[in-house]
Amino acid sequence: ETLWNKFQETLQQCNLQNKINNRILNASAINLKQALSILRGNTDQPSSNIYNKTGQPQDKPQGQSIAVA
Numbered sequence: 001e002t003l004w005n006k007f008q009e010t011l012q013q014c015n016l017q018n019k020i021n022n023r024i025l026n027a028s029a030i031n032l033k034q035a036l037s038i039l040r041g042n043t044d045q046p047s048s049n050i051y052n053k054t055g056q057p058q059d060k061p062q063g064q065s066i067a068v069a
Contacts, residue, residue, distance in 0.1 A: 052058045
């Protein structure tokens with residue numbers, strides 16, 4: 001196997017790993033946006049199911065203070 005062939009094979013492996021990493025980052029970004037939306041009390045995302053303290057679905061989440069300084 002020539003050096004050029006090894007280089008091309010390595011380049012293909014890097015390209016594949018880059019695509020995998022891109023998918024992971026995109027999924028993480030979606031999860032982060034959903035988590036921030038929930039914490040901020042935004043209801044723009046229909047996939048954000050919010051439940052109250054009794055376990056019942058809550059139509060409109062109310063913004064709550066997490067901590068007071």
